[in-house]
Amino acid sequence: MTHLLTALVFAPTAVALLLFALPRRTTPTVFRTVWVAASAAELALVIAMWIGYEADGGMQYEERARWIPSAGVGYHVGVDGLSLPLLALTCLLFLACALYSLRENRRIREFAALFLFLETTCLGLFAALDLILFFVFFDLSIVAMYFVIAGWGHRQAARAALKFFLYTFIGSLALLLGFIGLYLAASPHTFDMVELTEQNPLAGRSVYGALVLLAVVVGLAVKTPTVPFHTWLPPAHVEAPAAGSAILAGVLLKMGTYGFVRIAMPMLPEVWRRYALVLVVIGVLSVLHGALVALAQTDFKRMVAYTSVNHMGYIVLAVGAAAATADSSEQARSLAVTGAVTQMVSHGLLTGALFLLAGVLYERGRTYDMAAYSGVAAVAPLFAAMTGIAAFASLGLPGFSGFIAEFQIFTGSLGPRPLATALSVLGILLTAGLFLRALRQVFTGPLRLPDTPGTPRAFPDIRAHESLAIVPLLALAVVLGVAPRFLLDVIEPASRSVLELLAR
């Protein structure tokens, strides 16, 4: 099968179109079933690809087709150790969201179709090996997520969605300008990532290279998001529906950090090395700012949103530190990049789970305000246990995936950037504090539930479809924490090759 990857990318959209072909009066159950089945099939497909993947084989499942040759644009997709884990994560999270939304009633057909379309854009972005293809999926993911937030969000959703769209759209245009800069520097002009990586077109052109890097980094930093471009994130998360938040945090944020390792580092190695310190500083600022602001939140979902800024900061720190060549062994730097990719996967699993759990909380109590809850563990022990696991995993406790990722990042970054790494470790301490505080507030003490008019008094424990969505994410986080080799074996060769490209 040569078109496996294309099938993986475009199948969800085909199913989405199929949903619209069904008559309007079809029962919602059919739409839900089709959605879950399609997502499950996608996951099965990506697992099959993982099994067929050779860890040292470089780019695999590659496909090329002529698209717009006179503009230097082609359809070129492929999978390597950087993208495969993210493709798998995407499929898993979308399945989790489909399962979680089994009780969703509001315009389920449109909701399912949007999510399936969104799945195509996410998978397409991670598989893209052409800058314009990357950009197309990048932009379309913004459009689809905009409609998810604006259409199914909470009260202030329209405003938050607009902010999200405008911010990330600015980022995407900065990215486009950077891509055009790369395109014009290459000879012959091309947008093909593999060719651009080989050519390294901006070698020796420091000013031009710096401007292109600036455009690309700004574009990716808005999406990641890092301080100071993160202000769109909290409102977007708070107002989005639970499944939308899970995808936004779990998959869409990874597009930014993936862009760093896929585009910025291999294509602009010289300027990346020169300005890596800036990224280290931005990373540390994001880590500390995200953790401190999260500490000050009373809203559970907003707190989780800020911890995303914190966790993405570790990744930016790692990719920045990896560039510092000063007296550090090859292995240490490789650790940093491997840790960054592992962190992307780990954060996707854990934040996805946390946002879905936040959705469970909201569905019962109609508020995210932590002060309104107390002693919930007494009535909903399973919910409390899952939230506890997700929170402990997220703060980097050994035995969970977060620990593996952050340990590698810190070990890899400590040599080249000791001060920055030391400051970042403080972030872990802060996250530990804020998660423990939140758990104590919501789950322990005498039972108290929000009693605003119209809310159901009972707090039923987690339901079957919710645990079907959340438990696999947590289980995988534990598996990765205990036996991470199957993931690291895939990532390590790829991260070594990124470093070889960076060292040019």
Added chain:
Amino acid sequence: MTEMNENPLDLLPEVLLAASAVLGLLLGSWLPRARQWIVGLLAALACVAGIVAAAVAAAEPALTAFGEAFAVDPVTSTSRIVVLGGTLLVLGVSFRALRADPRETEFYVLVQLAALGALMMAGAQDLLLLAAGYLLASIPAYTLAGFRKDGPGTEAALKYYVIGALLGVLMLTGITVLYATGRGTAYPMLAEAFRDAPKALIATGTIGLLAGVLFKAGGVPAHFWVPDAVQGSSPPVAALLTTIPKIGALAALFRLGEVVFADSTLPWPALVAVLAAASMTLGNLGAFFQQDVKRLLAYSTISQVGYLLMPVAVAGRADLAQQALLYYLAAYAVTNLGAFAVVCALPRAHSLDDYRGLAKERPLLAASLVICLLGLVGTPPTSVFLGKLEAFSAAFDGGYAWLAVLAAVNTVASLFYYLRWIVPAVSRSGPSQPAVGDQAARFVAYAATVVSLGLGLAGGPVLDALAGPINR
């Protein structure tokens, strides 16, 4: 001097359109009112035949007809196909609205004459022919703007006419000065003469000339008529005014830049770049808080002219300029007409709030609107995205990176006002409009949306076809 080519077959699309206009006028005088639609059908057939003729001519090598007055090259051929295709869409959206109107025939004839004027401007290789094309494109358009004979229509027509007359006189003055400077009006001759002509004279003449051409393009600083004329006239006419003459005018500007001013003493790129920057920025600022959909689209077309002027500015300096302009013109025309077709399809909806609940009433129409508006923003994979990509690349390549950055910033800003329209259209709440609508216009909207998307996805072969050499 070479033998003069006076073969009218080289101008077949233009001849067909003129013949159909004259024949239609005669036919309309004899047909009963209920059967005047035949004139519209005739016009549509002339457009289709013209597109076929233009496509055939495009496959031949480039040539000039009637001395050196009219060029048949990729610029002309593309403009022909886009103008005639656009006219076809305009005829489609007006078909139902004008059915059994007492002046149905006149409308179709005027539309054809305005399109003919745009075609002449696109192909003109002589300043006098350009002036004639300007008048031919303008006068029917003035009449069309006031076609409804109501208050806003009269205001629209008057404003349009007064500004058009003023700038037309300026243009003729400019042409006179350029004639005096270059001792000729044919482009190749002027190009030769302008290599070492006095700068002040060329600048004076060019500014006059630009006044007229920018009036037709609806670009800053000759844009004042656009919002009022578009808001005041009926939706099909508004669609025509913001699309068809622009194509002719921008093709003419490109030809001027590439052939006449590329090697002249005049700083043409800098001049056009400033106009482009002003047009995109002021158009966007004007559009921000509009409530009337036609007025919003009117300002959006001003900003689009700014983007379209980017490749004109780097004409002759960047290899991509010609492809970028022609592709963007086609993409813009079909996407803009798609948005206007949605407006035509809902004749009772005037303000943004009137579109509330459209997605529930007419999901396909709402989808067309969203795709066309996001297309105008430049969201992939619609065709305007590829047009913008090419235009940005051309501007970078021609040394105008600042212009590309400004265009990117403006693109983000434009998203804001397009979203102000998209949001009510897709929201589920709100009073649902009685679903009266124009079926023909609806189909035009669907067709334009499909073409806009298809042109973007299949942009490769189209771009290749646009790359042929221009006549010099």
